[in-house]
Amino acid sequence: MSAPADFQNEIYLKGLGDAVPELPTDLTGLEALAERRLSSAAFGYAAGAAGSEATARANRAAFDRWRIVPRMLRDVAERDLSVRVLGTDMPAPVALAPVGVQSIFHPDGELAAARAAAAAGLPYVLSTAASYSIEEVAEANGDGPRWYQLYWPKDRELAVSFLERAAAAGYSALVVTLDTVALAWRPRDLDQAYLPFLRGIGLANYFSDPVFQKAVGGPVTDANRETAILHWAANFSNPSLTWDDLAFLRDHWRGPIALKGIQHPDDARRAVDAGMDGVIVSNHGGRQVDGAVASLDALAPVVEAVGDRAEVLFDSGIRTGADVVKALALGAKAVLVGRPYVYGLALGGQAGVTHVLRCLQAELDLTMMLSGHTRPGDLGPDLLVRSDA
Numbered sequence: 001m002s003a004p005a006d007f008q009n010e011i012y013l014k015g016l017g018d019a020v021p022e023l024p025t026d027l028t029g030l031e032a033l034a035e036r037r038l039s040s041a042a043f044g045y046a047a048g049a050a051g052s053e054a055t056a057r058a059n060r061a062a063f064d065r066w067r068i069v070p071r072m073l074r075d076v077a078e079r080d081l082s083v084r085v086l087g088t089d090m091p092a093p094v095a096l097a098p099v100g101v102q103s104i105f106h107p108d109g110e111l112a113a114a115r116a117a118a119a120a121g122l123p124y125v126l127s128t129a130a131s132y133s134i135e136e137v138a139e140a141n142g143d144g145p146r147w148y149q150l151y152w153p154k155d156r157e158l159a160v161s162f163l164e165r166a167a168a169a170g171y172s173a174l175v176v177t178l179d180t181v182a183l184a185w186r187p188r189d190l191d192q193a194y195l196p197f198l199r200g201i202g203l204a205n206y207f208s209d210p211v212f213q214k215a216v217g218g219p220v221t222d223a224n225r226e227t228a229i230l231h232w233a234a235n236f237s238n239p240s241l242t243w244d245d246l247a248f249l250r251d252h253w254r255g256p257i258a259l260k261g262i263q264h265p266d267d268a269r270r271a272v273d274a275g276m277d278g279v280i281v282s283n284h285g286g287r288q289v290d291g292a293v294a295s296l297d298a299l300a301p302v303v304e305a306v307g308d309r310a311e312v313l314f315d316s317g318i319r320t321g322a323d324v325v326k327a328l329a330l331g332a333k334a335v336l337v338g339r340p341y342v343y344g345l346a347l348g349g350q351a352g353v354t355h356v357l358r359c360l361q362a363e364l365d366l367t368m369m370l371s372g373h374t375r376p377g378d379l380g381p382d383l384l385v386r387s388d389a
């Protein structure tokens with residue numbers, strides 16, 4: 001089996017035939033390219049964040065304040081990046097974050113991303129607010145690992161229907177996003193009056209659902225489309241939920257459950273007490289609470305609060321292999337990556353997502369090797385120092 005770092009040699013060898021990669025290998029460069037490719041509204045939706053976007057910037061700045069201290073002469077010839085997280089074996093500690101409405105980035109949307117994830121063997125997390133249905137994405141994902149992300153609607157019967165459909169379609173773990181009881185104040189979207197859902201984009205899971213259809217008087221057609229969209233808007237979230245409601249989810253989902261959007265150690269403890277299997281330290285890529293703590297700064301306190309009672313995953317701001325190393329060193333078992341693969345999707349469909357995943361894995365493998373580590377489990381806080389720069 002070839003190591004992820006072999007992608008580097010593959011690129012150099014192609015150079016002998018005068019070929020260079022079609023997309024940049026520094027994934028931070030994808031955003032500028034995606035801006036040229038996408039409509040201003042679609043780009044703003046992906047790249048934008050809440051309010052002044054201070055938290056989105058803080059997410060990146062937090063990575064810069066940690067520096068890796070490499071170690072030498074430790075036999076790094078063979079590395080094994082594989083981990084088992086939320087009951088899923090994965091070749092590297094990386095999953096594709098749930099991202100809604102992917103058809104605004106590429107017509108194949110979630111299907112293309114789920115195919116690229118399957119080819120890499122990395123978990124694809126399907127958003128409830130997807131452009132293709134639970135079943136369609138499962139088919140595209142094939143034998144690949146997949147998890148389902150729930151936006152918990154007001155209608156309990158609809159929530160149960162989503163969970164039953166996801167289980168039947170082979171999604172093995174449930175990710176419950178808690179930080180989006182409403183969409184935040186997002187100036188880029190507001191200034192363009194852009195909300196794709198109001199055009200019915202990103203509602204495939206609702207429109208295809210028997211419980212939803214019953215509530216809107218039958219299958220969604222031109223005749224009841226507006227009613228259906230309004231019903232979605234009224235039902236999308238339930239801001240009245242409390243910790244007591246988690247028992248309901250436990251009763252309706254057999255596999256592992258992780259809560260996404262956890263930032264406070266006390267919330268992480270409550271998640272464990274409620275029988276959850278994991279928490280995802282995330283601030284939604286800075287898209288929800290402007291002024292919120294950088295997600296990386298919230299990680300270590302959560303890891304400490306949880307101990308080995310549940311698994312801690314991380315997202316918000318991962319752009320490079322070194323970022324993954326830093327998050328793992330601070331205690332994450334795996335990371336989720338959001339915007340970088342969205343830009344890959346916009347720029348090259350399935351192949352663009354594959355490019356992003358291969359670059360990220362190769363850079364992670366090389367960073368581990370060059371800093372003297374062979375397994376994710378070997379990474380700890382002693383690998384990092386704080387830097388003011």
Ligand SMILES: Cc1cc2nc3c(=O)[nH]c(=O)nc-3n(C[C@H](O)[C@H](O)[C@H](O)COP(=O)(O)O)c2cc1C
Nearest residue numbers: 046097098099100127177284285316317337338339
């Ligand atoms: C365009 C876009 C749509 C998103 N949609 C969802 C969603 O439907 N469900 C969800 O839980 N998170 C959603 N997120 C948040 C991601 O799952 C993830 O937390 C975030 O993108 C991580 O930050 P990063 O983009 O800096 O990697 C979305 C993020 C973006 C950029």
Ligand SMILES: O=C(O)C(=O)c1ccccc1
Nearest residue numbers: 100101129180183202287
């Ligand atoms: O845009 C988002 O960040 C998001 O999570 C979302 C919210 C509502 C529907 C779809 C996606």
